[in-house]
Amino acid sequence: MPRVAPGQRKRAYRPKTRSGCQTCNPSELDNAQGAASVSLFTNRMTEVRFPRLDELKHLDRTNGGLVRRVKCDEARPACYPCLSTGRTCDGYGPNTEAPPALVGAVSRSPSMGFQGTGTERWSFDFFRQNTAPQLSGFLGGDFWERLLLQAALHDPSLRHAILALGSLHARFQQDNGLMMQSQTNGWTDDFASENYSQAIRSLAKPLSRDGQQAIDVWLICSILFACLETMQCSYGSAITHIQSGMKILCEVKYNEETRRHQHDVLGTSETPYVPIERLEEMFVHLDHQVTQMVSGPKWELYESMNEYAQKRQVPAIFSSLSKARESLVSQWHVASYSTTSRGDPTNEKLPVVPRAGAWQKKSTSILARWSSAYDAYLDIRGDNLTEEKRKGTATLRILRELGLTAMMLTRTKVDDQMDWDVFCPMFRKIVSIAEDILKLDLKPTEGTPTYCMEMSLVRPLFEVTCRCRDPNIRRRAISLLRNSRREEGGWHAFPTSRVAQRVLDIEEAGLLDVRCCEDVLGWARISDVEPVFDHSGRRATLTYSRLGSEHGLDREMVGEVVEW
Template identity: 60%
Template sequence: MPRVAPGQRKLRRVKCDETKPSCHACISTGRKCDGYTPNVEAPPDLPLSRPLSLEFLGTQSERRSFYFFQQKTAPQLSSFFGDDVWERLILQAALHEYSIRHAILALGSLHAKFEQDNGLIKQNYTNEYADKFALENYGQAINMLVTSLSEQGRPAIDVCLICCILFACLETMRSSYGSAITHVQSGMKILSEVKYDEKTRCYQHDVLVASKLPYVSIEVLKEMFMRVDHRVTQMVSGENWETPDSEQQYVPKPETSAIFSTLSNVSASLVTQWQMSSYSITDTGNPPGRGVPAALDIDPWQKKSRSILARWSSAYDVYLNIRGDNLTNEKRKGTAGLRILKELGSVATMLTQPIVDDETSWDVFCPIFQNVVSLAEDIVELDSEVSAERSPFCINMAVVGPLFQIACRCRDPIIRRRAIAILRTCGRIEGTWNAFSASQVAQRILDIEETGLQNVRSCMDVPSWARISNASPVFDPLERKATLTYSQARTKHGLTRRTMVDVIEW
């Protein structure tokens, strides 16, 4: 029996010279390089753009921005969870989709400028980029997406969602948080409109196409948006925020695994199930993070969330027992970040609110708040040890959102000031959270509550009438200021409260 099929030649094996992304030995002879993980082919039911060479034969600026994104931006967007989405799948999508490619070029260019300026890059206050190359590619990415909708037929769901995430990252890096949130909302709206047909085992959308072979699966994209949504809804609130109606519109997934294989699995499991439990309780008013419902209404959510947290904690402990001794600094930061989520999650499941606006109900959680602040200090310290050149920008939440919540709700003067001090000095930007901006709002809340009080040595020294509630900051996308809306007692020792608005500038 012949070892080579008739009519075919046997290619001589060529040793891979390990040049990335494809070895020169293979390229020069027209061979397919087998030395690396094969690229995912573009979906057959979509009109393909001209394939992009792995060597990325564009202009010098394009090559520089693309490789910066590949080497610096993608790993940082993955953060300490090591998401394969950023470091492989989205890069592969850029080889075929012009909209994603131009978004990557814009983000890579802007991120390079961001690092060059030590994280202080700002758009000019005339609402224009300092980076013209980034602006041009950002505009081209949007135009390509719109063109595919109007001329080339319906674009794919995954392509639109990937672009929403990339656009949100762009706007976040240029400190335009309002626009970043708008892009996240657009993605969440698309997800809320996606339906899964169990009979055909296909996704459906009224306008967009669900590819049979998406670059990134709808389930993974849903988890990505859930993570971002988890951050955004701590910073803003809005009546028109789109959320998935239930888990049934996606492929049914099993409950929390008894053992996690990666830290990314640990994170995705907690955040996704936590968010979905909030969305699926339809008879409880607003879930935590979107306003605290009345005491009687919170019980169904608490019951379900306690069960989720208990199952997740058991699996998380098993993961640490197996891998805890071999964790890198990045993974150690990841585990610390997840412990922060676990601690604050336990607060949410235990919190009862028998009296409306009773801010003293937070006092019992001071030990937990202290643990969270210590974990945040560990993360910031590990960050400083990794590299002095590392940009403080990432899409995943670690410390900024939790520290801001503690600075607002913990009235212990020492814990509170430690939280604000970390925010003021760490220089981190996590998703739509800017640590320094958050510190300015937190400091104003502290000043409002402690004005006129003498010798504040513990949370008991801040009386109920002095405490503010329902604090809701809106950060200006163009200027260094925020508008803080909150409630406070009308008079000293008064029971009725009034809504106040304060503009904070720095």
């Protein structure tokens, strides 16, 4: 929907009633009754639209029978009143109103009215058919494949950014994901570079004219610019865009009187292209990935992270797999702020955070609530998932297993890498799940590199190779990375496999016959493994800590270069 001046806006159509689920508010509509029953059904919905607070449940006489009336929150796939009382939620009829998070955003069905040159239309279509689905990941979501495409039809900065990303992604696939690694001086796609520049100019134009660019447009552009820089292997610039967006979100305040978000510099739209709450979820997710690429979270965001966690409590049941993913990542990311502080207890600038034991207790509670809500969703919807969503559920299982290991092995003592050996069954399960996902992932697109911002497989498999010393499990994980063509954020599968192989070689050096994890002795194991990739130079700087000798007590930091 195009934005218009105040006073000229026409009232958008919205359904006048909300029927609730069929268990809380059973429909009197009978297909055999025809139009008369439709009228009766509509009138009955109107009667129960605004129940009093003390009438959450009452009985109504319809056609000579008694019908239960319960105030329904219309949560999906099952409402809370049904879940809390043990009833089976029968779902919703075809006239149920759209989810509240989408109200106020642009129209529901994607428009195909994009106008432009032949090259622009081709790039836009490539983004719509290839880039957006890959960026959505296994679990999907409405941002990349619907909301963003609709917004691009009305905002020039978003449109140019999409054209640049679509064109760059096409070159990425054409050159088998190696295009950017072979260049060291700037862009390799003139069309993408020109549209990227136009996007930046369009974004800054309102500010240069003493106007205000909308908050949502600025945040969406930050995400798109980060994607563009990531595909160019300019990870420092990509991280800067993400951190800039996080800083803006921390500065945004919600006005209870006007019921709108406000910012000192950026403007506020009555109908944002994407709800601010949805963008907040995405940035917390992206910031979590940034902290895995750089040294720890930024502490000026600590208070905002706590506020975010308070607003996003784990529900009784998730409405979708994408919501389950966002909840797991965001809750875990917030908890990570507590763990990082233990590394520097002398820093007076750090806020007071829970000690290791308290963090472990809190994390256990979070993961238990999340698992309960996730299992409740699978009990209802698990049999009706598509193949892509099944792969998504598998990636969530991997993240949950890794979360369990981190939670159970909280460092409260001297670093002892032998402690990881008890998690071998868990590591084996993670590798087996990843094998199943990659087998399905290779069937339709064999030979085509996959690009996404979601860290689903590459980083988890690398973590397994660094923590698991079982020779079979470790080599299976490295083999999966070597043969995969996935790029997840700044993590390319093949270069990551080369670094993982080097970690294995370091620890097994001089060992003649490694049959089990116990054969890799504690003094030979390394920890704090951190690679920094230079894809244009086809190398990575690997840093790690290890004991200086077999009988040493102090660990020392070591750095070396891995080439491929």
